[in-house]
Amino acid sequence: MGLKNRLKEYRARNNLNQSDLGKLVGTSRQTISLIERGDYSPSVILALKIAKVFGTTVEELFLYEEE
Amino acid sequence: MKSQKQTLKFFIAIIISSLIGGLLGWFIIHFETEIYHGLINVQNLILHNNLSIQFFIFGLCALLILILFFSAKHKLNRLNPNDDVLFDQIDHQLGVLLPLISATMISGFCFFGITVSNALNEPVLIGLILFLFNTSFALIMMVLTIKLTKVLYPEKKGNPLDFNFDKEWIKSCDEAEKFVIYKASYRCYQLMNFVYCGVMTLCLLISIAVNIGIFPYLLIGFLWITQTLIYSISANRFQHGQLDNVQ
Numbered sequence: 001m002g003l004k005n006r007l008k009e010y011r012a013r014n015n016l017n018q019s020d021l022g023k024l025v026g027t028s029r030q031t032i033s034l035i036e037r038g039d040y041s042p043s044v045i046l047a048l049k050i051a052k053v054f055g056t057t058v059e060e061l062f063l064y065e066e067e
Numbered sequence: 068m069k070s071q072k073q074t075l076k077f078f079i080a081i082i083i084s085s086l087i088g089g090l091l092g093w094f095i096i097h098f099e100t101e102i103y104h105g106l107i108n109v110q111n112l113i114l115h116n117n118l119s120i121q122f123f124i125f126g127l128c129a130l131l132i133l134i135l136f137f138s139a140k141h142k143l144n145r146l147n148p149n150d151d152v153l154f155d156q157i158d159h160q161l162g163v164l165l166p167l168i169s170a171t172m173i174s175g176f177c178f179f180g181i182t183v184s185n186a187l188n189e190p191v192l193i194g195l196i197l198f199l200f201n202t203s204f205a206l207i208m209m210v211l212t213i214k215l216t217k218v219l220y221p222e223k224k225g226n227p228l229d230f231n232f233d234k235e236w237i238k239s240c241d242e243a244e245k246f247v248i249y250k251a252s253y254r255c256y257q258l259m260n261f262v263y264c265g266v267m268t269l270c271l272l273i274s275i276a277v278n279i280g281i282f283p284y285l286l287i288g289f290l291w292i293t294q295t296l297i298y299s300i301s302a303n304r305f306q307h308g309q310l311d312n313v314q
Contacts, residue, residue, distance in 0.1 A: 017149045028220055029154065031243035040243045 004063045007036045010054045025049040088268070095275045102276040114185045118193055121178045125201050128171040132208050135164045136215070143218060154219070161216050168208050175201035256298055263291040 011021055018032040025032075025046060034040035035050075042050070044058075051058045095102060113120065139160040146153055175198055182194030213227040225235035240248065270283045 018151060019148050023222075026222075027241040028222060028244065030158065030220075031241050033151065033155075034243050040246065043242050046242060 002038065002065055003041045004038065004065055005035065006061055006063075007032070007050070010056070010061065011036075014054060021050070021053065024053045088272075091272055092275060095272055099276045102273075106273070106277055113181065114188065117178065117181050117185060117189060118197070121182075121194070121197050121201075124174060124178075125171065125197065125204075128167065128174075129204060132164065132167055132171065135160055135167070136208065136212060139164065140215060143215065157219055161212060161219065164212050165209070168205050168212065172202060172205035172209075175205065256294065259294060260291075263287055263294075267291075 007021075011018070016024075018029040018036075022029045022032045026049070027046065031040065031042075035042050042062075047058045047062060051061050054061065139157050142153060142157050142160070146157065179194060179198040182189065182191060182198070210227045213225075217223045222239060222241075223236065224239035225232045229235070237245070237248070267284070267287050270279060270287065273279055
């Protein structure tokens, strides 16, 4: 059971580094790094903010997989 | 079935702890004189070399703090925004630096207490100067390190010399950083319960050989109860609408 994400892929596609994305969604670079590594599951609000930056949906960015 | 296993484990742990306690008690009773002299020797060693020990510890800590601080500062000056590896390195260094500075300051208080209690045998003035020097150094380094952290994380707010620094700092933390603080605080609370229990047991065991008086029990008991009450009262308050996590 876990939350996987495609944050790194979307970030690369939009030519954004972790700091830039952090600034755009109002979090630190470290938080973006934690989310990308799958070490932290973001809140609904943060997930929505990230999806909005990339012009996509939360479901497209985050994938919930049951074992 | 799982519950039965856990109960069994609990009782086995209690029996093993009792056996170890009994064994230690027996050991202390049989080697009472040696333990007594050993403890007195350790105390005398600290009392007679108090200032030298302080010089050595503060010197070593100050050196380590300065090396870590200037190394982090140097790395920060040549940090490229896309260099995630260097960013993590600096972050890690700052993560070591802050607790090291705090530990240096706490040990300063501890050694100054020893100096005061040994006032008849050693010059208190040198101890006081050392204490003031150590505290000032730690405070300056703490402020500089927080400023450096703010360069690394520009979104962080708060002046370290302001009495409301903690409140402002935590307000500027994002959700993941707050989650880290919650996890670390709860781990600290859990471990401190074990530490208090362990230190209380140690005092009980030592008191078999040496008369340590009633103050260690009063002090540990006071700290233990205070921690438990602060945790419970805060948890109760947060459960009844003061969580303040609405964004």
